[in-house]
Amino acid sequence: MFRDQGSDNDTIEDDEETSMSSAIPREVDPLDFVYTNIPDTTHILKLDANCKHCKAKKFVSETDGFCCRNGQIELKQPEPIPELMRLWSSMDADSRHFRENIRFFNG
Structure with missing residues (x-):
């Protein structure tokens, strides 16, 4: 008297789910564009001879006086701060704490 309609409905629902899933676009990853x-390949500038005055590395397109104005400008080399050198090189508790948390201190 009653016909088993479960199998017919199941196939219709399965077909609908399949067609629905193909109609819905998948989420696009924004980094795919990047x-x-x-x-x-990359473009790398060609190096030229170092400056004869300050020994700075130069590229082919830089002029002779670009870095130090042909020796007119002399940069002072800073002396290392003794306390920072101790924190960096020692093995005491303060030094270990400094090295383990260096990002915090730099911030």
Whole structure:
């Protein structure tokens, strides 16, 4: 008297779910756009001879006086701060704490 309609409905629902899932676009990863156009090669500037006055590294397109104005400008080399050198090189508790939390101190 009653017909088993469960199997017919199941196949219709399965077909609807399949067609529905293909109609819904998958979530797009925003980083896909960033990583799709990565170049195969890089451009690297060619180095030239170091400055004869200050020994700075130079690139081919830089002029002779670009770094130190042909020796007119002399940068002072800073002396290392003794307390910082001790914190960096010692093995006492203060030094270990400093090195373990260096990002905090730099902030």
